[in-house]
Amino acid sequence: MNGRQILNLFTTSGVTILRDVYQCSPHDLAGGLMSLNTARKYTRLATVFFGPADSPKVQRDAVTLAEARQLSLEYLEMVNKHAKKLTTRGVAWKLRAELIAFEGTFEEVEAYAKKRVMEEGGDKPKQRGVRLGRVVDGLRTISITDTQRRITDLEKTLDAGIKHDEGQPRSEALLEPFWDLVEGTGTGLIKPEYRTVIAIGLNDFAKVSCGKGKDVVVALSDGTTMTGAEFINAAMEGSLGDKLYVGLFHPTAGPVNLYEARFASGKLRTLAMAENLVCPWPDCNVPADRCQVHHIDAHKHGGHTKPSNLTMLCKYHNGVNNDDPDGQRNKRRPGKPKRGKPNRGRMRRHRGKVRLHTPGGKLVSNSHDLSSMGAMDLI
Template identity: 25%
Template sequence: MSSRTRALLDQVVSDLDQVLSDDALAGLTDAERVEVLQAASAAFRRVEAVVVETIAAGDAVDFPHATGCRTQNELLQRTLLTDVREATRVGKVVALVRRDVNLVSGDRLPARWPALREALLDGVIGVAGMLAATEPIEKVSHRIGAADRLDADTCLARAARGIRPDAEAGPDGEVRGPAPTLDELKLLAETLVALLDPDGDGPGDEPARRRGITLGRVRDGLRSIKGYLTPEVAAQLELILDALNNPKGDGPPMPGVAFTPAADRGDAEDGDAADGDEDPYNSDPRAVIDDRTPAQKRHDALAAALAIAARHRDMPALGGAAPVLVVMVDANDLVNGTGRASVSGAWGQLPLGVASHVGCSGTIQRVLLDEGRIIGITTTDRVFTVHQRRAIIARDRECLIPGCHVPASWCEIHHVTEHARGGPTHTDNGVPLCWWHHRSLGTSGWEIRMNDGIPQVRGPRWWDPAQQWRTPRLSASAQGRTRRPPVFARAG
């Protein structure tokens, strides 16, 4: 840069250093703080304009290469000390205001958005404002002409400067007011889209082309998922999540849990508790059964839906078999309860408990390695057969945890006595648990045992201070007067 440009920017930095020195901002009144924020905002937008115009004035390819960077994005990351996302946002604005050179005359051509470019250089809007004003129209730019885009450019730039039509002053009247927020500027752009493109998207048009799902990298033990669904696919997903979270179909279940004491099971004619028996747990006024947020419930419902889809007979094979989640863990770590587990793409990122949960209802295959060479493979079958699963579903009907109404057919089958501790893969040792309760069983306070092949549960102390083992059953109101097998009693 020229010595004058560098000197001016150095002076700006020096002035800002003075503002930040000696706790100068600590003694301001509230009104003075607002003034400082407004002045800093104006300076911030002009700094952004300097960055954008500096990049836009150079060659899109040669300039980054001349600095030793592969791309413009890398150059922005290194010089601005920012991340990929923010560098990408700046790069988008650079493309909107770049003025290419006429190969014949050598003159600079107008920018794609000339009026908004001037607003950017004047400090009226910054990078975020530029994107808010242009992105809605850029999405439909293939369906509107250049003249309409330039008219929208003029309209949006005037609005960004606070210039609005004044109906009382005539057709050409205008009035100046406060600058719009970014949301208001974006709303105006979307309104212009509705006027310039009244027919909207047709079948197979831009929204359908933008559909997609992206899985992010593992960060803090989780992977992000983001993307766009077509409306009908989103509606189907919502129905599935609603069905899993509220499978009764006629509204959410009433809070409360009904029990039959194990000693009294079968005394009544139809398996219900005898008339007049009072159990304080027939109605739990606290109704503290599930403390998950709605978003967490949707996640767990999606996890259950994926598990159901993976084992469905119509699911296409992958590598000659149904899609199988393979969780890898060192055998010694699994025995000792230490270390980490992993799946493809997330090595060493999963808690060891994930391997335990998967192994509870799946197959453990041990692969012996010697300096990288496979020298042995052994398989332990821990999967309940389809016939065993049907029997357990018929017996238990729902997730065994009281208050959870996920149908047993949607649940995972849990070994009450762990297979590693000698527990057999037998109907007398299997109970249905939904995805969430299966994974939280070790920390939620709920306990399960089998009493002569009959499942019994004991709740956490806040829920049942007496800490009694109880045989849950489906409520009489849910089953009518139909006789139930005497070996079955459930939570309702």
């Protein structure tokens, strides 16, 4: 049995594993290969699915279906993570059963679970405020929660004060500019001027311009959103600058041209940012304002510097992208271990949109909220 077969057996036996784990103490499970915390996590999950419940029939039916569908431990853990937020008697088990029966990928089921929990009032919205952690090894942590606009403006202010050192982690680089701002020795909070790209479709722009776009929400390349009313207010305050840039996009070919731009390099970057407001690599959340321009077909392999061959990638994913045209890296003879960098896949343009082409041949989009609000999604 090879590694993939072992993994397949493990991921299709969630109920079988929990049924046996229910009879065990976490101290019996824990050992050289499993930590006590992991053992406790599994025994708690087993108690949910096989222990006493406020809806025993729903529980039995849900467990039977989960076993028939060969759901994994990870899947059942995800189901329980969301369902346990509902505290009304019987409601949590009703949702567990609903999620176990739901057809879709793991990510689709999780997105649906979040939506259902919100509908049932189980998830409380985050509260604005400042939170201070306890002292650990002589250090303390401060956490600030506020509107996306205020925090992003703060981030831009701190970014402007960074003394660039390629080897320094970003979190460390932001620390001294933060204290300069707090102590009054910095530049003061930067009022944003939107050279950040604002992606808005022509129809929505017409509504907003006529004062009828209060319900319109547009996405920005700094990772935030704004309403139609905020868009108009920014224009009235002069935050949008004195020049309007209009990008033209083709539904299947992608970016075509940018009008009213002065320099070709800036033009191409702006088009790429308008298309992808965050790095398009799956699960990445780095806004386009902090990304690098990436040639989809590498320049060294004959790729042209034209709108349809460019996208935005964060520094990390720009580095791990496989630029080889055949999608291969580290070719090896059978039985020989791979050396060097692993093949993570490469960005491709498919039906007009930029997606990750995995080594296994799948085309995967970023699921970040702003990934579906760029220019190509507005036409």
